Amino acid sequence: MNENGKFQKGGLTVGELTHHYGSKCALDNVSFKITAGTFCALLGPNGAGKSTLFALLTRLLLPAAGKVTIAGIDLSQNPRTALSKMGVVFQQPTLDLDLTVRQNLYYYAALHGISRPKARSLAERALKRLGMAERVDEKVRTLNGGHRRRTEIARALLHGPELLLLDEPTVGLDPEARRSITRHVHQLAAGDGLTVLWATHLVDEVDDADQLVLLHRGQVAANGICAEVRGSDPLSDFFHRLTGSETQ
Amino acid sequence: MKSALICLIAIVEREGLRFLSQRGRFFAALVRPLVWLIVFAAGFRAALGLSIAPPYQTYITYEVYIVPGLCGMVQLFNGMQSSLSLVYDREMGSMRLLLTSPMPRWWLLVCKLFAGTVISIIQVYAFLAIAALAGIDFPVTGYLLLFPVLLMTGMMMGALGLFLSSTIRQLENFAGVMNFVIFPMFFLSTALYPLWKMAEASTVLRDICAFNPFSHAVEFIRFALYGQINGWALGWTAIAFAIFLAGSLIGYDPARSSVGLKGK
Numbered sequence: 001m002n003e004n005g006k007f008q009k010g011g012l013t014v015g016e017l018t019h020h021y022g023s024k025c026a027l028d029n030v031s032f033k034i035t036a037g038t039f040c041a042l043l044g045p046n047g048a049g050k051s052t053l054f055a056l057l058t059r060l061l062l063p064a065a066g067k068v069t070i071a072g073i074d075l076s077q078n079p080r081t082a083l084s085k086m087g088v089v090f091q092q093p094t095l096d097l098d099l100t101v102r103q104n105l106y107y108y109a110a111l112h113g114i115s116r117p118k119a120r121s122l123a124e125r126a127l128k129r130l131g132m133a134e135r136v137d138e139k140v141r142t143l144n145g146g147h148r149r150r151t152e153i154a155r156a157l158l159h160g161p162e163l164l165l166l167d168e169p170t171v172g173l174d175p176e177a178r179r180s181i182t183r184h185v186h187q188l189a190a191g192d193g194l195t196v197l198w199a200t201h202l203v204d205e206v207d208d209a210d211q212l213v214l215l216h217r218g219q220v221a222a223n224g225i226c227a228e229v230r231g232s233d234p235l236s237d238f239f240h241r242l243t244g245s246e247t248q
Numbered sequence: 249m250k251s252a253l254i255c256l257i258a259i260v261e262r263e264g265l266r267f268l269s270q271r272g273r274f275f276a277a278l279v280r281p282l283v284w285l286i287v288f289a290a291g292f293r294a295a296l297g298l299s300i301a302p303p304y305q306t307y308i309t310y311e312v313y314i315v316p317g318l319c320g321m322v323q324l325f326n327g328m329q330s331s332l333s334l335v336y337d338r339e340m341g342s343m344r345l346l347l348t349s350p351m352p353r354w355w356l357l358v359c360k361l362f363a364g365t366v367i368s369i370i371q372v373y374a375f376l377a378i379a380a381l382a383g384i385d386f387p388v389t390g391y392l393l394l395f396p397v398l399l400m401t402g403m404m405m406g407a408l409g410l411f412l413s414s415t416i417r418q419l420e421n422f423a424g425v426m427n428f429v430i431f432p433m434f435f436l437s438t439a440l441y442p443l444w445k446m447a448e449a450s451t452v453l454r455d456i457c458a459f460n461p462f463s464h465a466v467e468f469i470r471f472a473l474y475g476q477i478n479g480w481a482l483g484w485t486a487i488a489f490a491i492f493l494a495g496s497l498i499g500y501d502p503a504r505s506s507v508g509l510k511g512k
Contacts, residue, residue, distance in 0.1 A: 084350035094345040110258025111349035113251025
């Protein structure tokens with residue numbers, strides 16, 4: 001992140017990624033590219049392979065074949081540098097409920113090797129960006145779902161990543177909190193130049209201007225600017241036509 | 249190097265903060281050995297006769313004999329508590345935060361081990377302070393020498409917990425670990441009876457006790473409490489630590505397992 005709070009430009013390239021769970025193929029030759037500063041929605045029904053893809057991108061799993069490049073860095077060749085360039089918000093909350101917002105952010109900063117004095121200013125900036133600055137000393141246990149999610153996003157942005165991965169981050173949130181977080185992350189891409197990969201099964205979280213990667217049964221069923229890909233159909237109809245799944 | 253130290257300090261601090269917020273855990277950790285010391289040892293005092301064997305230079309009471317074993321018990325249960333908490337973190341998904349850090353994974357696991365060991369050492373010294381108040385005390389040099397020894401035994405037992413956590417697929421399976429790993433490990437050791445006493449009952453049991461790494465951790469602690477180093481116990485503890493740590497690193501290797509994906 002530079003002095004103006006803008007993120008460094010770094011994209012994501014996924015090339016022919018394949019993964020199996022035993023004999024079951026979870027991802028089959030998945031390839032797509034996200035250019036720097038783009039909001040990319042990874043849309044797919046449950047079981048499409050979104051979470052497997054996230055696990056491969058974050059190195060929780062290693063692929064059977066294929067290549068991932070984050071901000072120009074090969075994930076398999078240089079995993080530590082590649083991981084340091086991404087922020088991740090997992091589907092399941094990963095905050096420590098017994099610690100305060102501040103303590104959670106400091107812990108995360110330390111996992112990235114950031115010293116306490118530097119973490120203090122970075123945490124302040126990240127929380128301010130997400131409108132959470134006044135809750136810095138509250139225990140996470142006392143926060144509502146929306147605020148917890150904001151804290152997780154602030155935490156993922158703390159070290160100034162070039163790529164932000166969010167795995168169904170609005171699950172379990174009320175509509176207002178969902179809209180607010182979706183809007184905010186779109187703004188991070190459009191206004192601050194952050195590259196975003198947002199996994200979801202909810203079509204109303206995707207804007208027409210977003211890049212859309214539609215994943216179905218472990219394969220890329222569509223890839224492009226949402227408005228161009230869906231044509232004249234509403235996205236929900238397009239999604240249903242390609243996957244046979246009902247959207248929410 | 250500096251980043252690695254920052255990471256280590258943060259993980260120890262986090263474990264410390266969690267420990268402070270879970271006071272019940274601290275009292276449970278103290279009550280367990282104290283019950284053994286006050287109730288069990290008092291009952292067996294008359295039944296068990298102990299001969300003079302190193303590091304003891306005179307006859308000792310049974311309460312004095314089992315204190316090192318109870319110190320080991322505190323660390324063993326703490327190691328399992330850490331293991332349980334790792335399985336829970338994995339089921340709940342928060343393990344992913346740790347595993348997606350840019351720090352080397354082996355270092356993150358060692359940091360977790362070290363943090364758990366620091367907590368167990370605090371518990372052991374608290375137990376020894378209460379034991380001293382009850383009249384069971386040791387030389388000052390023993391208390392000092394005990395610290396590095398507890399670091400090593402705690403790391404060994406923590407590594408065992410870490411290894412087990414990498415093999416346990418569901419939280420519900422943890423009860424099985426208690427029954428088939430922890431209790432046999434504790435009872436088939438020198439924590440409660442010396443080896444020669446076990447040999448009187450069965451040479452096979454004696455051999456199992458002699459092989460059990462927990463026995464060596466207990467003997468390591470026992471000698472340290474009297475200001476002595478038991479080289480044999482040190483060697484066994486170091487070997488067991490290396491084996492358990494290697495098993496943990498393999499268990500948490502993303503190429504070999506999907507531990508980070510539990511809870512999906």
